Amino acid sequence: MASIDLLSMHKLFLSNHIKPGGTVIDFTMGNGHDTAWLAEAVGENGHVYAFDIQPDAVAHTRRRLENADLIDRCTLILDSHENVCKYVSAPICAGVFNLGYLPGGDRTKTTQRASTAAAVNAALSLLEADGIILVAVYPGHTEGTLEGKMLDEMLSGLDRRIFSVSKLRIINSPTSPFFFAIEKH
């Protein structure tokens, strides 16, 4: 029996909100898999802003996008995602956070509660009506568990007249990744 594939659910949520020609943000570019997917989704008239604090992540993502001929619709930014409002003022139809550290990379360069909270709040301030913010959490390490708890508290308090917040989690596998989907009405 096939089990739920969280990654394809993640894309399904995003696909329902991303408009061709829209502006989106990848808040954790890593090796650029999500950045490339988002660049395809917005089409040639759309734009993707992508953030990471590691120069290698920016270099790997740039190469991936150049090879796929998607670089012209992307802006890659070497800075912490909490500073997003210094670079982006346009309303966004989607924002993606894939928290944690790069698999196989430097585990000390993991996302942290304080900057994650600031970046998610900034993302919500940029979100247009009918837009979505997706936050994938990896509770298999200590900071990931704490980020999940922090987000649970923070997102539970959002005004339900403005946002619907869902959490998709396999509840009998507590260390498996899960995600929050914040949809703006």
Ligand SMILES: C[S@@+](CC[C@H](N)C(=O)[O-])C[C@H]1O[C@@H](n2cnc3c(N)ncnc32)[C@H](O)[C@@H]1O
């Ligand atoms: C799980 S990886 C992202 C994987 C990526 N989405 C992909 O498709 O390959 C998490 C990334 O977040 C980055 N990161 C950590 N703290 C950050 C911060 N404050 N601002 C932006 N990126 C950060 C890490 O350097 C790492 O590359």
